[in-house]
Amino acid sequence: MDTDVLVVGAGPTGMTLANELLTAGVSTVLVDKLTRRSDLSKAGGVQSRTLEALDQRGLLEPLLATGDHPVATGHFAGIPLPLHANGRRLPWRSVPQVVIEGFFDRHLAERGLYARRGHELSGLAQDHEGVTASFTDGSALRARYLVAADGAHSTVRSLLRDAFPGQPGTLTIVAADVRLSGADQAGSHTWREDGHWAALFPLGTDAQGRPLRRLVLGGPGRSLSREIPVTEDEVRDGLATVFGTGVRLLELRYARRITNASRQAERYRHGRVFLAGDAAHVHLPLGAQGMNTGMQDAFNLGWKLGAAVHGWAPEHLLDTYHAERHPAGAAVLRNVRAQSLLMDWAGTRDPDVLAAREVFTALAQLPDVQRHLAGLMSGTAVRYPMPGAEAHPLVGHAAPDLDLGPTRVHELLRSGRGVLLDPADAFARIAGPWSDRVDRVNGVDRVNPVDPVNGVDRVGSGAGTGPMLIRPDGYVCWAGPDALVPALAHWFGKPR
Ligand SMILES: Cc1cc2nc3c(=O)[nH]c(=O)nc-3n(C[C@H](O)[C@H](O)[C@H](O)COP(=O)(O)OP(=O)(O)OC[C@H]3O[C@@H](n4cnc5c(N)ncnc54)[C@H](O)[C@@H]3O)c2cc1C
CATH class of the missing domain: 3.40.30.120 (Glutaredoxin)
Structure with missing residues (x-):
């Protein structure tokens, strides 16, 4: 064996997992096909349960010390939702994905683990003792276990021929990282009568300390093929359509089209190979859940692989990864689909949808509803199926962060x-x-x-x-x- 575990993909899922494996004392190789880390952000925020998990590893304070990461209120289908309604000590924080990736990169390096970049996996074979991975440069590596954290278009998933059932994308919207003027007056979601809409989220600041924002634009005629690049004119036009002259584009840093494809792998485990993060589940980025779900996959899987490598894992332990994380992923896909319907993000102005949205908006003012939704979105409502769960209400839930006097x-x-x-x-x-x-x-x-x-x-x-x-x-x-x-x-x- 060259290593205990080979992690394919150094995105947030792969890096979180690599850190968990090091914590478990397992030798780990982390590879990524990119020669350098992307400096563009996708995810914009970290949910309560992820913050708690980072705190459990002593990483929360150093992560938050990397910059200004404000607490923000969230939304469900564009309806404002106080995420702290989940009652947790650590509410949602705005931490761009690029910051998380940079943080983990440095942290792993401090622990002696450097991602092997420019290393693209292209082949895979497993036997009862391990997995042999081959790479496009002709090299090969043998590991006891392999984890595919190689994103939505996972090579490993294709090589395994794992079914990736779900709905194909039928529409696209534009997501862009921008600097704007006049945006302070704009709400987080703005709809026009004709179905055009825009969403704005804080994304920290640039090197000069100027506020950056994630802008999302949708509505009639805005759904173009993902292959067509987003232009500055298109973004300007989208802003003018929704805000008139009130909000202006100062800088377009990054833009892409995203689809409403919604898919989940049928099996998270294939013998010695595991799927995690976007390799296992994809959905619209509504409510900041994709990266968080992938990082939670990693927290769930890391210690179990550690137990298997050290030889004390009970027979069924590695199977509990699928048993626990597949339902958690399915629940995320469901709430995202409900949101995309209620948001009318295609701008159809279907009267049935508008009526449902009106009723739902009223419901979302109720504290119990807010608590329920905030639990769903922040990952704190996740309860794993476990023996004993029927006998005690805490079993299967994340542990309360009890104050034990000298420690927590x-x-x-x-x-x-x-x-x-x-x-x-x-x-x-x-x-x-x-x-x-x-x-x-x-x-x-x-x-x-x-x-x-x-x-x-x-x-x-x-x-x-x-x-x-x-x-x-x-x-x-x-x-x-x-x-x-x-x-x-x-x-x-x-x-x-
Ligand atoms: C516009 C937008 C906004 C989003 N906002 C949020 C948000 O606010 N909150 C949230 O939680 N999520 C959000 N998401 C989703 C989030 O970005 C993804 O869920 C997250 O990136 C998934 O992380 P990952 O590590 O699983 O996969 P990725 O980040 O896709 O990383 C996969 C890595 O694998 C590497 N790789 C691929 N194939 C190979 C191969 N064959 N060999 C070696 N390496 C390979 C890739 O180079 C890549 O580095 C958003 C997504 C988008 C597009």
Whole structure:
């Protein structure tokens, strides 16, 4: 074997995964066909659950220190949505994808991992011991496992002949990174009676500190083939159609056409090969979810591959990647489709759609609806199917970031190991044989919910402050007091 895991694609999914693998102590090779990182941004923001996962690895503070990354309110189908309605400590932040990629690139380099750029995978064969990948330059590499994080047009997915069912794109809209004048007065979404619309989102600042924005334009006649380049005149015309002379284009930095294609791989696992990120799911970038979903795939898969490489993974563990992440991806695709319908992004002005939108806009003012939608969009509503989930409301959910006096739960997860919270010091003997994989934490000063939704509101008073077992990716896989041994064996393998 040349390496334990080969990660194909150094986008946000591949880099997050590489970091998880290093945390798990697994040798990793990261390759990308591009000779240098793109300096153009696609995603504009990081959702609560991704922020929490970064915090669990000690990466949140250094990431946010890279610049001005304001908290912004979100939207559902263009209807303003306070994303902090999910009740989490860390609400949505504007962090452009290019910043995330640069941050991970530097962080991985500090850990000794440099992406091998200009390395395009073109062939793949697997046997019962490993995977052999071949590259267009004629070289080859052998790894125990391979992860395809090679984006929407994944070569690996094609080589596996994995079905990528869903809907083909039927329409396009324009997405552009711009500097504008007069945009401060414009709302995030503006519609005209004739169906033309524009959306504007903050995208940080340029090197001179001037505000950049993501502009999205759609409406009748705006759907052109993706092959036709977007011109400055087209963007100017789109702005004038929606805003008149109020908003003017100062600089067009990057523009592309995006489609409403919506597809998801049928199987995330093919033996020793796994699909993650856009290689596994594509959809319209509505509500800032694609990159976040890919990064969550990586957090889910990294520790499981680590367990397999180190030899303690129970037989079924690698299969739980598909079992957990496929439904999570499907839920994202569904909410995006609902949004694209309600947004009338093709500008049809269909009276049925407008009526549904009016009703939905009224519903979206209700706190319970806001909480539900914010949970969907921010990834915090994800609950993985797990044994014991029917018996305890926390099992399957991301762990509450409990305040333990000198530390917080999310800080404890920085080791990349499992954590057993044992406030009453009752499980030392039982958990002892797993102490090489699970850190038991007892004798804490206090166990207070930091996060009201996850800790107490949702699960009833006091729940969430008792004993619980947390996987390395931050999900609760057991909550006490009974049957800890089967849970430890299920997630962390045989006792030592
Ligand atoms: C306009 C726009 C706005 C968006 N806004 C948001 C947002 O606000 N929030 C959000 O969460 N998401 C957003 N997204 C989606 C987000 O950009 C993607 O989901 C994200 O880039 C997926 O990351 P990835 O690492 O899975 O794939 P990619 O970023 O596509 O990375 C794949 C990498 O694999 C490499 N590669 C491909 N083939 C090979 C090969 N054969 N060999 C080696 N390397 C290969 C590529 O060079 C590339 O670097 C947006 C997308 C667009 C287009």
